[in-house]
Amino acid sequence: MTDHVPLTKRCIYCGQDKPESEFSFEHIWPDSLGGDHLPAFWQTDEVCARCNNVCGLFVDGAFIRSFAGMAERVADADRYQSLTNPRASPLAYTGRITAVPAPAGCVAEMWVGACGANMIHIRPRHDETWSGYVSGDPKAKKAAAGRVYIALTSKEMFWVNVALKSFLAHFKRSERFLINGAVQAAPGQRPIIATLDRNETAPEELVVIDAVLAAGRSGEVLKNELIVRTNPADRFLPKLGIALGYQLFGAPYLDTQYAQTLRRALWERDDAVRETLPVVGVGYFSSESRGLFGDILKWPAGWVLLIKRQKEKLMLSVVTPSGRGMQGLICNDPSLVAGLSPDHDEGTVWITVPPLSQAVGPIGLPDYLAHKLGNATSPHLTALEGQLIDPATLPACQ
Ligand SMILES: [Zn+2]
Known part of the structure:
Protein backbone atom coordinates (compact mmCIF):
# COMPACT_ATOMS: atom_id res chain seq x y z
CA MET A 1 0.00 0.00 0.00
CA ILE A 64 -5.65 48.66 -17.67
CA ARG A 65 -8.64 50.30 -15.96
CA SER A 66 -6.84 53.49 -14.96
CA PHE A 67 -7.41 56.70 -16.89
CA ALA A 68 -3.99 56.16 -18.52
CA GLY A 69 -4.73 52.57 -19.55
CA MET A 70 -8.07 53.62 -21.03
CA ALA A 71 -6.49 56.51 -22.93
CA GLU A 72 -3.89 54.17 -24.47
CA ARG A 73 -6.59 51.95 -25.99
CA VAL A 74 -7.90 54.89 -28.00
CA ALA A 75 -4.55 55.84 -29.60
CA ASP A 76 -4.57 55.00 -33.33
CA ALA A 77 -7.35 52.40 -32.93
CA ASP A 78 -9.15 53.84 -36.01
CA ARG A 79 -6.13 52.98 -38.16
CA TYR A 80 -7.65 49.47 -38.35
CA GLN A 81 -11.21 50.62 -39.07
CA SER A 82 -13.03 48.98 -41.97
CA LEU A 83 -15.08 51.03 -44.42
CA THR A 84 -17.21 48.07 -45.46
CA ASN A 85 -17.64 46.56 -42.00
CA PRO A 86 -17.39 49.28 -39.33
CA ARG A 87 -15.84 47.98 -36.12
CA ALA A 88 -16.40 48.94 -32.50
CA SER A 89 -13.69 51.37 -31.34
CA PRO A 90 -12.44 51.95 -27.79
CA LEU A 91 -14.09 54.93 -26.08
CA ALA A 92 -12.26 57.88 -24.56
CA TYR A 93 -12.95 58.48 -20.87
CA THR A 94 -13.13 62.15 -19.94
CA GLY A 95 -13.89 61.91 -16.23
CA ARG A 96 -16.62 62.45 -13.68
CA ILE A 97 -19.14 65.18 -14.40
CA THR A 98 -18.96 67.74 -11.61
CA ALA A 99 -20.58 70.79 -13.25
CA VAL A 100 -23.99 69.55 -12.04
CA PRO A 101 -24.71 67.23 -9.11
CA ALA A 102 -24.95 63.49 -9.85
CA PRO A 103 -28.06 61.68 -8.54
CA ALA A 104 -27.72 60.80 -4.83
CA GLY A 105 -25.38 57.84 -4.23
CA CYS A 106 -24.29 57.86 -7.87
CA VAL A 107 -21.38 58.92 -10.04
CA ALA A 108 -21.93 60.43 -13.51
CA GLU A 109 -19.07 59.70 -15.90
CA MET A 110 -18.50 61.00 -19.39
CA TRP A 111 -17.20 59.01 -22.37
CA VAL A 112 -16.62 60.12 -25.94
CA GLY A 113 -16.97 57.86 -28.98
CA ALA A 114 -16.71 58.15 -32.77
CA CYS A 115 -17.08 61.69 -34.12
CA GLY A 116 -17.47 63.02 -30.59
CA ALA A 117 -20.58 61.01 -29.66
CA ASN A 118 -21.31 61.85 -26.00
CA MET A 119 -22.00 59.10 -23.50
CA ILE A 120 -23.18 59.74 -19.96
CA HIS A 121 -22.84 56.80 -17.61
CA ILE A 122 -24.72 57.09 -14.31
CA ARG A 123 -23.87 54.31 -11.89
CA PRO A 124 -23.89 53.68 -8.14
CA ARG A 125 -20.87 55.07 -6.29
CA HIS A 126 -18.50 52.22 -5.39
CA ASP A 127 -16.22 52.14 -2.37
CA GLU A 128 -12.82 53.89 -2.27
CA THR A 129 -10.92 50.73 -3.31
CA TRP A 130 -12.01 51.47 -6.87
CA SER A 131 -11.50 55.22 -6.97
CA GLY A 132 -8.60 54.98 -9.46
CA TYR A 133 -10.61 52.64 -11.69
CA VAL A 134 -12.57 54.11 -14.57
CA SER A 135 -16.20 52.91 -14.10
CA GLY A 136 -15.45 51.81 -10.52
CA ASP A 137 -15.68 48.21 -9.37
CA PRO A 138 -14.97 45.94 -12.38
CA LYS A 139 -16.96 43.15 -10.69
CA ALA A 140 -20.13 45.26 -10.45
CA LYS A 141 -23.15 43.22 -11.47
CA LYS A 142 -25.73 44.33 -14.01
CA ALA A 143 -27.88 46.13 -11.42
CA ALA A 144 -24.81 48.04 -10.20
CA ALA A 145 -23.64 48.84 -13.74
CA GLY A 146 -26.21 51.65 -13.91
CA ARG A 147 -27.66 53.40 -16.93
CA VAL A 148 -25.87 54.93 -19.87
CA TYR A 149 -27.10 57.49 -22.40
CA ILE A 150 -25.64 58.23 -25.82
CA ALA A 151 -26.10 61.40 -27.88
CA LEU A 152 -24.99 60.91 -31.50
CA THR A 153 -23.17 63.80 -33.14
CA SER A 154 -22.87 62.54 -36.73
CA LYS A 155 -25.57 61.73 -39.31
CA GLU A 156 -23.06 59.86 -41.45
CA MET A 157 -24.19 56.20 -41.33
CA PHE A 158 -20.65 54.86 -41.11
CA TRP A 159 -19.99 56.84 -37.93
CA VAL A 160 -23.46 56.18 -36.49
CA ASN A 161 -22.65 52.48 -36.86
CA VAL A 162 -19.22 52.81 -35.26
CA ALA A 163 -20.59 54.90 -32.37
CA LEU A 164 -23.45 52.49 -31.62
CA LYS A 165 -21.30 49.35 -31.98
CA SER A 166 -18.67 50.86 -29.67
CA PHE A 167 -21.36 51.90 -27.16
CA LEU A 168 -22.82 48.37 -27.10
CA ALA A 169 -19.40 46.71 -26.87
CA HIS A 170 -18.27 48.92 -24.00
CA PHE A 171 -21.41 49.07 -21.86
CA LYS A 172 -22.41 45.42 -21.94
CA ARG A 173 -24.10 45.31 -18.54
CA SER A 174 -25.69 48.75 -18.23
CA GLU A 175 -29.22 49.77 -19.28
CA ARG A 176 -28.66 51.66 -22.54
CA PHE A 177 -30.54 54.61 -24.00
CA LEU A 178 -30.26 56.67 -27.19
CA ILE A 179 -30.99 60.36 -26.59
CA ASN A 180 -31.45 61.54 -30.18
CA GLY A 181 -32.93 58.87 -32.39
CA ALA A 182 -34.32 55.36 -32.32
CA VAL A 183 -32.76 51.96 -32.94
CA GLN A 184 -34.95 49.52 -34.87
CA ALA A 185 -35.62 46.21 -33.18
CA ALA A 186 -35.85 42.85 -34.91
CA PRO A 187 -39.51 41.70 -35.23
CA GLY A 188 -40.85 40.59 -31.83
CA GLN A 189 -37.71 41.80 -29.98
CA ARG A 190 -36.98 44.79 -27.78
CA PRO A 191 -34.46 47.19 -29.29
CA ILE A 192 -30.90 46.65 -28.01
CA ILE A 193 -30.79 50.37 -27.18
CA ALA A 194 -33.98 51.98 -25.82
CA THR A 195 -34.97 55.50 -26.86
CA LEU A 196 -34.74 58.01 -24.01
CA ASP A 197 -38.24 58.78 -22.69
CA ARG A 198 -38.06 62.01 -20.70
CA ASN A 199 -41.25 61.12 -18.78
CA GLU A 200 -39.76 57.81 -17.66
CA THR A 201 -36.36 59.22 -16.68
CA ALA A 202 -35.54 60.39 -13.15
CA PRO A 203 -35.33 64.24 -13.02
CA GLU A 204 -31.90 64.03 -11.33
CA GLU A 205 -30.59 62.09 -14.35
CA LEU A 206 -32.19 64.54 -16.80
CA VAL A 207 -30.31 67.39 -15.10
CA VAL A 208 -27.01 65.67 -15.92
CA ILE A 209 -28.06 64.70 -19.47
CA ASP A 210 -29.31 68.22 -20.23
CA ALA A 211 -26.10 69.80 -18.90
CA VAL A 212 -24.05 67.65 -21.30
CA LEU A 213 -26.36 68.41 -24.24
CA ALA A 214 -26.34 72.16 -23.52
CA ALA A 215 -22.54 72.16 -23.34
CA GLY A 216 -22.39 70.26 -26.65
CA ARG A 217 -24.68 72.82 -28.36
CA SER A 218 -22.68 75.79 -27.12
CA GLY A 219 -19.35 74.14 -27.93
CA GLU A 220 -18.38 74.55 -24.29
CA VAL A 221 -16.33 71.83 -22.55
CA LEU A 222 -17.87 70.57 -19.32
CA LYS A 223 -15.40 70.61 -16.47
CA ASN A 224 -14.90 66.99 -15.43
CA GLU A 225 -12.91 65.52 -12.58
CA LEU A 226 -10.25 62.94 -13.45
CA ILE A 227 -8.74 60.68 -10.83
CA VAL A 228 -5.22 59.97 -12.06
CA ARG A 229 -2.92 57.57 -10.23
ZN1 LIG B 1 0.08 32.35 -5.92
Missing part, protein backbone atom coordinates in the same frame (compact mmCIF):
# COMPACT_ATOMS: atom_id res chain seq x y z
CA THR A 2 1.32 3.43 -0.86
CA ASP A 3 0.25 6.67 0.71
CA HIS A 4 -1.39 9.12 -1.63
CA VAL A 5 0.83 12.18 -1.76
CA PRO A 6 -0.81 15.18 -3.45
CA LEU A 7 1.46 16.81 -6.02
CA THR A 8 2.34 20.35 -5.05
CA LYS A 9 4.22 23.09 -6.79
CA ARG A 10 5.33 26.61 -5.96
CA CYS A 11 3.48 29.64 -7.31
CA ILE A 12 5.93 32.09 -8.90
CA TYR A 13 3.92 35.14 -7.74
CA CYS A 14 3.11 34.34 -4.07
CA GLY A 15 5.87 31.75 -3.50
CA GLN A 16 3.48 29.37 -1.71
CA ASP A 17 3.45 25.60 -2.25
CA LYS A 18 -0.02 24.54 -3.30
CA PRO A 19 -1.62 21.41 -4.80
CA GLU A 20 -1.40 21.31 -8.59
CA SER A 21 -5.19 21.45 -8.75
CA GLU A 22 -5.02 25.03 -7.41
CA PHE A 23 -2.99 26.27 -10.36
CA SER A 24 -4.40 27.95 -13.42
CA PHE A 25 -3.23 29.10 -16.80
CA GLU A 26 -1.87 32.65 -16.77
CA HIS A 27 -1.29 34.95 -19.71
CA ILE A 28 1.66 36.99 -18.50
CA TRP A 29 0.68 39.90 -20.75
CA PRO A 30 -3.04 40.59 -20.13
CA ASP A 31 -5.64 39.34 -22.60
CA SER A 32 -7.29 42.74 -22.88
CA LEU A 33 -3.94 44.08 -24.16
CA GLY A 34 -3.67 41.24 -26.68
CA GLY A 35 -1.88 38.70 -24.44
CA ASP A 36 -4.01 35.77 -25.58
CA HIS A 37 -2.45 36.03 -29.07
CA LEU A 38 1.18 35.86 -27.92
CA PRO A 39 3.18 32.61 -28.22
CA ALA A 40 3.81 30.13 -25.38
CA PHE A 41 6.74 32.13 -23.95
CA TRP A 42 4.13 34.58 -22.61
CA GLN A 43 2.07 31.86 -20.92
CA THR A 44 2.64 29.94 -17.72
CA ASP A 45 0.86 27.40 -15.57
CA GLU A 46 3.10 28.15 -12.58
CA VAL A 47 0.67 30.69 -11.09
CA CYS A 48 -1.97 29.71 -8.52
CA ALA A 49 -5.59 30.51 -9.29
CA ARG A 50 -5.78 32.96 -6.40
CA CYS A 51 -2.80 35.01 -7.67
CA ASN A 52 -4.21 34.85 -11.18
CA ASN A 53 -7.50 36.37 -10.00
CA VAL A 54 -6.02 38.88 -7.58
CA CYS A 55 -3.41 40.09 -10.08
CA GLY A 56 -6.02 40.39 -12.83
CA LEU A 57 -8.13 42.64 -10.64
CA PHE A 58 -5.60 44.66 -8.62
CA VAL A 59 -2.32 44.56 -10.57
CA ASP A 60 -3.08 44.29 -14.31
CA GLY A 61 -6.49 45.86 -13.68
CA ALA A 62 -5.06 48.86 -11.81
CA PHE A 63 -3.18 49.77 -14.99
CA THR A 230 0.67 58.73 -10.50
CA ASN A 231 2.06 55.20 -10.94
CA PRO A 232 -0.65 53.10 -12.55
CA ALA A 233 1.73 50.28 -13.54
CA ASP A 234 3.85 50.12 -10.37
CA ARG A 235 2.70 46.61 -9.47
CA PHE A 236 2.17 45.47 -13.06
CA LEU A 237 5.83 45.92 -14.13
CA PRO A 238 7.16 43.87 -11.16
CA LYS A 239 4.62 41.13 -11.97
CA LEU A 240 5.83 41.00 -15.57
CA GLY A 241 9.44 40.95 -14.37
CA ILE A 242 8.90 37.94 -12.08
CA ALA A 243 7.09 35.93 -14.74
CA LEU A 244 9.61 36.71 -17.51
CA GLY A 245 12.57 36.05 -15.20
CA TYR A 246 11.10 32.66 -14.39
CA GLN A 247 10.48 31.89 -18.07
CA LEU A 248 14.10 32.68 -18.94
CA PHE A 249 16.04 31.42 -15.91
CA GLY A 250 13.75 28.89 -14.21
CA ALA A 251 13.42 28.33 -10.47
CA PRO A 252 16.91 29.69 -9.48
CA TYR A 253 15.72 33.15 -10.58
CA LEU A 254 13.06 33.25 -7.86
CA ASP A 255 15.79 32.98 -5.19
CA THR A 256 17.69 36.03 -6.45
CA GLN A 257 17.56 39.13 -4.31
CA TYR A 258 16.02 41.20 -7.07
CA ALA A 259 13.22 38.68 -7.78
CA GLN A 260 12.38 38.92 -4.08
CA THR A 261 12.33 42.72 -4.32
CA LEU A 262 9.93 42.45 -7.27
CA ARG A 263 7.72 40.09 -5.28
CA ARG A 264 7.60 42.56 -2.37
CA ALA A 265 6.65 45.34 -4.81
CA LEU A 266 3.97 43.15 -6.38
CA TRP A 267 2.28 42.48 -3.04
CA GLU A 268 2.84 45.83 -1.29
CA ARG A 269 -0.48 47.64 -1.28
CA ASP A 270 0.76 50.83 0.36
CA ASP A 271 2.07 53.17 -2.36
CA ALA A 272 4.37 55.00 0.07
CA VAL A 273 6.00 51.77 1.28
CA ARG A 274 6.34 50.42 -2.27
CA GLU A 275 8.15 53.57 -3.37
CA THR A 276 10.90 52.85 -0.84
CA LEU A 277 11.71 49.47 -2.44
CA PRO A 278 14.78 49.29 -4.72
CA VAL A 279 12.77 48.47 -7.87
CA VAL A 280 14.59 49.63 -11.02
CA GLY A 281 12.54 50.97 -13.90
CA VAL A 282 10.72 53.78 -15.65
CA GLY A 283 7.05 54.18 -14.78
CA TYR A 284 4.17 55.25 -17.01
CA PHE A 285 4.15 58.91 -15.97
CA SER A 286 7.90 59.25 -15.46
CA SER A 287 9.51 62.16 -17.29
CA GLU A 288 11.75 59.59 -19.01
CA SER A 289 8.76 57.70 -20.42
CA ARG A 290 8.37 60.16 -23.34
CA GLY A 291 10.78 60.29 -26.21
CA LEU A 292 13.36 57.86 -24.84
CA PHE A 293 12.70 55.07 -27.33
CA GLY A 294 8.92 55.13 -27.78
CA ASP A 295 8.87 57.20 -30.95
CA ILE A 296 11.22 54.77 -32.67
CA LEU A 297 9.63 51.58 -31.40
CA LYS A 298 5.91 52.33 -31.31
CA TRP A 299 3.40 50.52 -33.50
CA PRO A 300 -0.08 51.85 -34.46
CA ALA A 301 -2.48 50.83 -31.65
CA GLY A 302 0.09 48.21 -30.62
CA TRP A 303 1.92 47.31 -27.44
CA VAL A 304 5.60 46.70 -28.19
CA LEU A 305 7.32 44.37 -25.71
CA LEU A 306 11.12 44.29 -25.81
CA ILE A 307 13.45 42.07 -23.78
CA LYS A 308 17.11 43.02 -24.04
CA ARG A 309 20.35 42.41 -22.19
CA GLN A 310 22.22 45.57 -21.30
CA LYS A 311 25.61 44.55 -19.91
CA GLU A 312 24.84 42.56 -16.75
CA LYS A 313 21.18 43.47 -16.66
CA LEU A 314 18.16 42.02 -18.43
CA MET A 315 15.49 44.65 -19.06
CA LEU A 316 11.87 44.62 -20.20
CA SER A 317 10.68 47.66 -22.15
CA VAL A 318 7.03 48.26 -22.96
CA VAL A 319 6.08 50.87 -25.56
CA THR A 320 2.43 51.88 -25.37
CA PRO A 321 0.18 52.71 -28.36
CA SER A 322 0.71 56.43 -27.70
CA GLY A 323 4.50 55.96 -27.66
CA ARG A 324 5.24 56.10 -23.95
CA GLY A 325 8.07 53.82 -22.90
CA MET A 326 7.94 51.94 -19.61
CA GLN A 327 10.88 49.89 -18.45
CA GLY A 328 11.54 47.35 -15.72
CA LEU A 329 14.62 45.44 -14.64
CA ILE A 330 14.01 41.68 -14.84
CA CYS A 331 17.32 40.37 -13.52
CA ASN A 332 20.68 41.75 -12.41
CA ASP A 333 22.22 38.52 -11.15
CA PRO A 334 25.52 38.37 -13.11
CA SER A 335 25.75 34.57 -13.24
CA LEU A 336 22.19 34.14 -14.53
CA VAL A 337 22.38 36.98 -17.05
CA ALA A 338 25.79 35.77 -18.33
CA GLY A 339 24.26 32.36 -19.08
CA LEU A 340 21.71 33.79 -21.54
CA SER A 341 22.11 33.17 -25.26
CA PRO A 342 23.85 35.99 -27.18
CA ASP A 343 20.52 36.66 -28.99
CA HIS A 344 19.48 38.67 -25.96
CA ASP A 345 22.18 41.24 -26.63
CA GLU A 346 20.34 42.28 -29.78
CA GLY A 347 16.95 42.29 -28.12
CA THR A 348 13.72 40.49 -28.90
CA VAL A 349 10.42 42.17 -29.76
CA TRP A 350 6.78 41.09 -29.62
CA ILE A 351 3.87 43.29 -30.68
CA THR A 352 0.22 42.89 -29.73
CA VAL A 353 -2.49 44.77 -31.61
CA PRO A 354 -5.72 44.51 -29.59
CA PRO A 355 -8.03 46.12 -32.21
CA LEU A 356 -7.05 43.29 -34.61
CA SER A 357 -6.82 40.53 -31.98
CA GLN A 358 -3.37 39.74 -33.37
CA ALA A 359 0.21 39.54 -32.18
CA VAL A 360 3.57 39.24 -33.93
CA GLY A 361 6.88 38.00 -32.57
CA PRO A 362 9.44 37.08 -31.53
CA ILE A 363 11.36 39.34 -33.93
CA GLY A 364 14.95 40.44 -33.37
CA LEU A 365 15.16 44.13 -32.47
CA PRO A 366 17.55 44.85 -35.42
CA ASP A 367 15.00 43.28 -37.82
CA TYR A 368 12.19 45.28 -36.25
CA LEU A 369 14.12 48.53 -36.56
CA ALA A 370 15.24 47.73 -40.13
CA HIS A 371 11.60 47.21 -41.08
CA LYS A 372 10.48 50.42 -39.38
CA LEU A 373 13.22 52.37 -41.15
CA GLY A 374 12.39 50.78 -44.50
CA ASN A 375 15.78 49.08 -44.88
CA ALA A 376 14.34 45.55 -44.90
CA THR A 377 10.91 43.97 -44.71
CA SER A 378 9.61 41.47 -42.22
CA PRO A 379 6.70 39.42 -43.68
CA HIS A 380 4.77 39.35 -40.38
CA LEU A 381 5.05 43.11 -39.94
CA THR A 382 4.11 43.66 -43.59
CA ALA A 383 0.98 41.55 -42.98
CA LEU A 384 0.07 43.74 -39.98
CA GLU A 385 0.67 46.90 -42.01
CA GLY A 386 -1.56 45.56 -44.77
CA GLN A 387 -4.47 45.95 -42.37
CA LEU A 388 -3.80 49.62 -41.69
CA ILE A 389 -5.94 52.19 -43.44
CA ASP A 390 -5.37 55.84 -44.15
CA PRO A 391 -7.79 57.65 -41.80
CA ALA A 392 -8.30 60.28 -44.54
CA THR A 393 -10.22 57.66 -46.54
CA LEU A 394 -12.91 57.41 -43.83
CA PRO A 395 -16.08 59.49 -44.26
CA ALA A 396 -16.05 62.96 -42.73
CA CYS A 397 -17.94 63.45 -39.45
CA GLN A 398 -21.12 65.38 -40.26
